[in-house]
Amino acid sequence: MVVAIALAASLCYAVAVVLQQRTAQSAAPEAALRPRLLTQLAHRPVWLVGIAANVAGYGLRFVALSRGSLVLVQPLLVCGILFALPLAAAGSGRRLDRREWASAAVIVAGLAAFLVAAGPTRGSADASTRDWVALAGVSGLAVAVALVASRRLGLARAVAVLAGSAGVLFAVAAALTKVTAGALGRGLSDAAASPAPYGMVVAGVAGMVVVQTAFQAAPLAASLPMLTVVEPLASIGIGRLLLGEHVSSTAGGVAVEVAGLALMTLGVFAATTSPLLRGAG
Numbered sequence: 001m002v003v004a005i006a007l008a009a010s011l012c013y014a015v016a017v018v019l020q021q022r023t024a025q026s027a028a029p030e031a032a033l034r035p036r037l038l039t040q041l042a043h044r045p046v047w048l049v050g051i052a053a054n055v056a057g058y059g060l061r062f063v064a065l066s067r068g069s070l071v072l073v074q075p076l077l078v079c080g081i082l083f084a085l086p087l088a089a090a091g092s093g094r095r096l097d098r099r100e101w102a103s104a105a106v107i108v109a110g111l112a113a114f115l116v117a118a119g120p121t122r123g124s125a126d127a128s129t130r131d132w133v134a135l136a137g138v139s140g141l142a143v144a145v146a147l148v149a150s151r152r153l154g155l156a157r158a159v160a161v162l163a164g165s166a167g168v169l170f171a172v173a174a175a176l177t178k179v180t181a182g183a184l185g186r187g188l189s190d191a192a193a194s195p196a197p198y199g200m201v202v203a204g205v206a207g208m209v210v211v212q213t214a215f216q217a218a219p220l221a222a223s224l225p226m227l228t229v230v231e232p233l234a235s236i237g238i239g240r241l242l243l244g245e246h247v248s249s250t251a252g253g254v255a256v257e258v259a260g261l262a263l264m265t266l267g268v269f270a271a272t273t274s275p276l277l278r279g280a281g
Helices: 002-024 036-041 045-067 070-092 098-118 129-150 155-185 188-193 196-217 220-241 251-271
Strands: none
Touching: 002 045, 002 070, 002 196, 045 070, 045 155, 070 098, 070 155, 070 220, 070 251, 098 251, 129 155, 129 196, 155 188, 155 196, 155 220, 188 196, 196 220, 220 251
8 A cells, every 4th residue: 555655646646747847947037046937837737736736745755754664765756756757758749669668667676676685574663862963964964055056056967966965855854744644643732732844844845946947947858767766775875874764784785775775876867867857858
């Protein structure tokens, strides 16, 4: 059931990404990395449809994380790229070619290998305050350094760095989503008293501003690979280190996990060289 819900969430996210990127490129350049970028985009109906798909995807992910682990749910969201390809193909009126099918197969094979080898468990629905402060410090510093560096890089590298930063923020938001779901299970008053839902909103909005800036600057092929890969990898680390989610630590298990993640990454980068995504928007 958790797998089916996570896959449904990835479909919603695929619709959201395709629609939001097409619209974000029409926003004023001076709004980049500023909250008013969102207010500008909010006047565009297509972007709002994308946001509706995003909200639906987030709702499904909330349910999935309340029942499963970050290590299981977050990598499954990579399947969004498998949905984005046929959606883009339908929009352009052409079929997927052999290379695009092969890229999709590589993603599926890598993802399956990782999940089977890892055997993730649900883990805890919370961590110590010290751990959360450490996560906020490390992720905040990493994102800040990346944002400063992006201003000194060429367009392609800057967009990739921005997308990676958004992936880190979304991974933190996902972890806080799981904690919020656990708090809600104990009652609304517990959830309201917990800092998790407020941190979830801050990380989610910050990630949205950063990723919309990346979408604004260049076609999907420049941002989608890093966004698609960094978010699950960061989530796996958070789930394993902070929430105690099980990932196989035997030599054979680790080897298959690393190979599976490498294969998945290779497939993602190959898929995003498709003209369907390279020229989107």
